[in-house]
Amino acid sequence: MALKAGVSIASVSYVLNNKIDSRIGKDTIEKVKRAAEELNYRPNNIAKSLKTQRTNIIGLIVADIANPYFSQIARIIEDEANKIGYTLLIGSSDENPEKFEGLINMFCDRQADGLIIAPVENTEKYLQKLQKQKMPFVLIDRYLPKIEADTIQINNYEISYNVTEYLLNNGYKNIYLIAYKTQLQHLLQRTDGFMDVLKKHQLSQNKNNVISIHKDHIDQEISSRFDLLFKENNSKPDAVFFTSNKLAVSGIKSLMKLGINIPKDLAVVAFDETEAYELFATPITFVKQPLIAIGTKAVEVLYTKISNNTLPIQNIVLKAALHIGQSSEPKLN
Amino acid sequence: MALKAGVSIASVSYVLNNKIDSRIGKDTIEKVKRAAEELNYRPNNIAKSLKTQRTNIIGLIVADIANPYFSQIARIIEDEANKIGYTLLIGSSDENPEKFEGLINMFCDRQADGLIIAPVENTEKYLQKLQKQKMPFVLIDRYLPKIEADTIQINNYEISYNVTEYLLNNGYKNIYLIAYKTQLQHLLQRTDGFMDVLKKHQLSQNKNNVISIHKDHIDQEISSRFDLLFKENNSKPDAVFFTSNKLAVSGIKSLMKLGINIPKDLAVVAFDETEAYELFATPITFVKQPLIAIGTKAVEVLYTKISNNTLPIQNIVLKAALHIGQSSEPKLN
DNA sequence: AAAATTTGCTTAAACGTTTAACTTGATTAT
DNA sequence: ATAATCAAGTTAAACGTTTAAGCAAATTTT
Numbered sequence: 193m194a195l196k197a198g199v200s201i202a203s204v205s206y207v208l209n210n211k212i213d214s215r216i217g218k219d220t221i222e223k224v225k226r227a228a229e230e231l232n233y234r235p236n237n238i239a240k241s242l243k244t245q246r247t248n249i250i251g252l253i254v255a256d257i258a259n260p261y262f263s264q265i266a267r268i269i270e271d272e273a274n275k276i277g278y279t280l281l282i283g284s285s286d287e288n289p290e291k292f293e294g295l296i297n298m299f300c301d302r303q304a305d306g307l308i309i310a311p312v313e314n315t316e317k318y319l320q321k322l323q324k325q326k327m328p329f330v331l332i333d334r335y336l337p338k339i340e341a342d343t344i345q346i347n348n349y350e351i352s353y354n355v356t357e358y359l360l361n362n363g364y365k366n367i368y369l370i371a372y373k374t375q376l377q378h379l380l381q382r383t384d385g386f387m388d389v390l391k392k393h394q395l396s397q398n399k400n401n402v403i404s405i406h407k408d409h410i411d412q413e414i415s416s417r418f419d420l421l422f423k424e425n426n427s428k429p430d431a432v433f434f435t436s437n438k439l440a441v442s443g444i445k446s447l448m449k450l451g452i453n454i455p456k457d458l459a460v461v462a463f464d465e466t467e468a469y470e471l472f473a474t475p476i477t478f479v480k481q482p483l484i485a486i487g488t489k490a491v492e493v494l495y496t497k498i499s500n501n502t503l504p505i506q507n508i509v510l511k512a513a514l515h516i517g518q519s520s521e522p523k524l525n
Numbered sequence: 526m527a528l529k530a531g532v533s534i535a536s537v538s539y540v541l542n543n544k545i546d547s548r549i550g551k552d553t554i555e556k557v558k559r560a561a562e563e564l565n566y567r568p569n570n571i572a573k574s575l576k577t578q579r580t581n582i583i584g585l586i587v588a589d590i591a592n593p594y595f596s597q598i599a600r601i602i603e604d605e606a607n608k609i610g611y612t613l614l615i616g617s618s619d620e621n622p623e624k625f626e627g628l629i630n631m632f633c634d635r636q637a638d639g640l641i642i643a644p645v646e647n648t649e650k651y652l653q654k655l656q657k658q659k660m661p662f663v664l665i666d667r668y669l670p671k672i673e674a675d676t677i678q679i680n681n682y683e684i685s686y687n688v689t690e691y692l693l694n695n696g697y698k699n700i701y702l703i704a705y706k707t708q709l710q711h712l713l714q715r716t717d718g719f720m721d722v723l724k725k726h727q728l729s730q731n732k733n734n735v736i737s738i739h740k741d742h743i744d745q746e747i748s749s750r751f752d753l754l755f756k757e758n759n760s761k762p763d764a765v766f767f768t769s770n771k772l773a774v775s776g777i778k779s780l781m782k783l784g785i786n787i788p789k790d791l792a793v794v795a796f797d798e799t800e801a802y803e804l805f806a807t808p809i810t811f812v813k814q815p816l817i818a819i820g821t822k823a824v825e826v827l828y829t830k831i832s833n834n835t836l837p838i839q840n841i842v843l844k845a846a847l848h849i850g851q852s853s854e855p856k857l858n
Numbered sequence: 859a860a861a862a863t864t865t866g867c868t869t870a871a872a873c874g875t876t877t878a879a880c881t882t883g884a885t886t887a888t
Numbered sequence: 889a890t891a892a893t894c895a896a897g898t899t900a901a902a903c904g905t906t907t908a909a910g911c912a913a914a915t916t917t918t
């Protein structure tokens with residue numbers, strides 16, 4: 193390239209990087225640009241990265257890329273990253289700590305400039321390792337109490353509290369929460385919000401209004417719990433609140449099999465969006481997370497962190513909204 | 526690292542890359558391995574790539590990563606790539622030639638070792654550029670007639686032919702095909718298969734049994750076409766065959782609004798899977814593509830291409846299967 | 859007119875690996 | 889005893905950039 197333009201290798205670099213502070217003559221600039229055009233020249237990013245110690249790569253670790261919640265977020269983050277000149281590398285941990293570690297290592301090996309992470313349970317040590325190596329990162333969706341780091345979260349407790357109040361106000365008395373068996377704080381907060389409303393209204397005798405499902409056997413467990421719940425004739429639920437889209441989809445399938453009419457027999461509220469809701473006969477009421485805000489904030493916070501790793505930690509909480517459909521219409525008595 | 530082990534930088538390289546052909550003593554191997562362990566040493570891939578001219582990166586360009594068809598394929602390809610030591614970089618063109626070009630450039634700039642591509646219309650020139658630069662690539666899902674390249678496809682014509690015959694055999698007489706307005710061969714083949722069955726059974730008077738939808742206005746166009754079709758009383762369809770999952774989801778939503786009962790009033794067959802079908806009241810009959818085979822074959826073919834770019838071109842055709850639900854049950858008269 | 863500064867460009871080191879070529883000492887073959 | 893071979897390691901060039909430092913010529917300042 194340099195010889196094609198008939199100038200030094202350094203001049204090429206200065207011109208192509210617009211380093212106008214270093215003084216390059218107009219004709220040299222012309223020569224280089226024309227040669228670059230003609231040769232279809234594209235600088236070698238590998239070499240550039242080796243020298244500059246920056247790759248312009250952001251790594252994203254999601255829990256499950258097949259889940260529309262994460263694939264949507266990934267798209268948003270990709271767009272935001274591109275806007276500021278970064279390439280996004282995506283990995284899916286599938287909630288598996290080993291796979292999670294593998295991804296962390298992969299991103300470190302590829303010298304990502306920073307990471308956006310939805311952490312998995314029991315992965316504190318890997319995040320601590322990142323902190324030791326001064327790899328900038330931002331946690332999204334979840335956080336780990338032992339890790340002091342930048343986070344983007346939503347108001348899980350509050351929105352869950354509000355949803356439960358909303359159902360009560362609509363006349364539902366025997367509300368069940370379908371949750372995960374988990375230690376993940378953001379999910380526990382959803383349960384807490386629910387429970388606190390029950391307590392407040394002295395309905396807390398029913399601690400067993402919370403049904404906890406193991407993430408690896410969603411269909412089986414929901415199906416068998418629902419069979420029991422809706423076949424015994426005392427104390428049937430009149431509303432269920434699913435704390436994730438996967439639980440909701442599985443649960444609704446189960447309810448269809450049981451021939452339960454929504455909302456006549458049972459009100460339903462779900463968490464998160466998925467296209468699947470749209471083919472269900474009754475428009476589903478669901479908690480809509482501010483995905484765009486989450487994605488843009490995550491990139492923004494990470495970018496400031498990459499630029500200056502000594503900045504104080506930010507813990508950003510965004511508000512989710514309740515999107516009201518017909519699945520939770522006021523109860524008719 | 527080298528000084529930590531007390532050996533030369535070269536010895537470290539030999540040991541860590543298991544270059545046993547070069548003769549390294551047992552104690553040196555020990556020293557290096559222990560030092561690597563202690564320092565938590567991870568070789569710099571950037572430098573490695575600069576020297577070796579290989580990045581161990583495979584790029585994947587899909588048409589729409591939010592579509593479960595492509596996100597599934599992406600997961601499969603990622604797993605396959607990892608198995609053979611490659612990292613997968615994913616990009617989504619959103620059927621936009623400019624974005625497509627941007628991704629091609631990005632992958633070239635990042636020095637991917639090879640690309641797996643679902644090409645967009647009017648992108649021949651970018652693929653030709655790749656061929657000129659000797660960048661190995663494999664086309665999936667689609668192909669461009671002007672481009673001689675390795676491809677993985679399915680038997681689009683045949684499966685569409687079979688689906689149409691199947692509907693006829695089930696007693697449906699007035700079948701409509703919902704297709705895209707497009708020049709993409711694989712989609713045209715689906716239309717051809719459909720039309721050829723109609724012709725064979727002398728039902729071809731109705732060339733307008735094919736409804737072509739512009740990809741950017743799916744909901745509006747389907748909705749208005751269906752409004753017309755099902756409100757006029759002569760020649761109502763008794764079956765529709767959607768040639769993609771997006772068309773199917775949109776179409777089924779429309780049919781729900783129109784209060785049409787499936788399969789009593791209308792049989793439905795879709796192309797490709799999506800979780801959304803599962804929440805629909807009637808289990809949907811759909812064409813199931815062999816996603817795992819597509820993904821593994823794509824990686825396999827690409828890998829042989831990377832290893833030896835002079836090998837002859839392969840055009841692999843895999844078979845799709847019809848997954849029969851209740852949405853296309855034999856017609857009751 | 860000499861000194862100082864500015865302009866325009868080049869030189870060369872560095873980034874962290876890989877790998878061919880080399881060295882040195884030990885062993886084996888003649 | 890000498891030559892040839894082998895084993896175990898080191899040296900140094902190279903990959904394609906960036907960028908500090910250097911240098912000459914032109915311009916400005918004194």
